[in-house]
Amino acid sequence: MAGPTQPRPANQHLRRNPPIAGEQEAIEKAREGDGRAFETLYAMHKRRVYSLCLRMLGNVAEAEDLTQEAFLQLYRKIGTFRGDSAFSTWLHRLAVNVVLMHLRRKGLPQVSLEETLEPSQDDGPRKDIGARDLTLSGSIDRVTLERAIENLPPGYRLVFVLHDVEGYEHNEIAEMLDCSIGNSKSQLHKARMKLRDLLRTGQRKEQIA
Amino acid sequence: MIVMRAPDKTMTCAEFQETLPELFESQSGLTDHEHLTTCENCAALVRDLEYIASQARLLLPIHDPSPAVWDNIQQALRQEKPGSSASAARK
Numbered sequence: 001m002a003g004p005t006q007p008r009p010a011n012q013h014l015r016r017n018p019p020i021a022g023e024q025e026a027i028e029k030a031r032e033g034d035g036r037a038f039e040t041l042y043a044m045h046k047r048r049v050y051s052l053c054l055r056m057l058g059n060v061a062e063a064e065d066l067t068q069e070a071f072l073q074l075y076r077k078i079g080t081f082r083g084d085s086a087f088s089t090w091l092h093r094l095a096v097n098v099v100l101m102h103l104r105r106k107g108l109p110q111v112s113l114e115e116t117l118e119p120s121q122d123d124g125p126r127k128d129i130g131a132r133d134l135t136l137s138g139s140i141d142r143v144t145l146e147r148a149i150e151n152l153p154p155g156y157r158l159v160f161v162l163h164d165v166e167g168y169e170h171n172e173i174a175e176m177l178d179c180s181i182g183n184s185k186s187q188l189h190k191a192r193m194k195l196r197d198l199l200r201t202g203q204r205k206e207q208i209a
Numbered sequence: 210m211i212v213m214r215a216p217d218k219t220m221t222c223a224e225f226q227e228t229l230p231e232l233f234e235s236q237s238g239l240t241d242h243e244h245l246t247t248c249e250n251c252a253a254l255v256r257d258l259e260y261i262a263s264q265a266r267l268l269l270p271i272h273d274p275s276p277a278v279w280d281n282i283q284q285a286l287r288q289e290k291p292g293s294s295a296s297a298a299r300k
Binding site for chain 1: 229234256257260262266281286
């Protein structure tokens, strides 16, 4: 059975952060203050950083502002990169932190740590007549899923993007968001349930149309 | 393929779904779960949630920032004080 019950690959970040030709040389030169090398690093990583910001925030203007901020921080901090992890993994984490700092300033969209896993009317299973014929398997394209993720409540979207899209583990997310691992798991589950609801609602509307 | 058996009398749907966040994290907790062999609704739910997670993992970075972002970065870097430059951060 494919999906989250299968072990997540230990090198998930490596899969998403494959070594890039010329990156090491650009890092070395950028550490020395070489502007061209820094521009090369920007060209190599702008898409990844911006996509992360956009998915976490759901807002183009904010995503561009924070992409800018992430690369400015990279410029200031690249001298502290020790190579303990892949550069892209390090930069990615830096970008996540920039987004989280921004969200904290705005009031991080987290739910209470006391929240239970009890299914609510929004999150629980729908047993309405005709629901069984609306299975999602094989029916979601990338654009539809991206749109549904945009429509998730911000707190759910954060955990879903960090875990399911970006491949962070619950212990990493709990540390980033300063919450418990159980809360991260709960948020992720509710995010998937909400996405299912959004996607099925979209399917119903398509059927009616 | 899941073959439906007689209804599971040991666990209700609500009880099963309360355990789902943990079951999803375990490697084998869901595959042979008794409740899924007897409850079509919950089996469909699990299939959908697994499908959503698997599709999310396939989402790759496809969005590019506008050229203005790099222009703004360059402008900000020109205004950076020497003490906050990359070489200073290394010291």
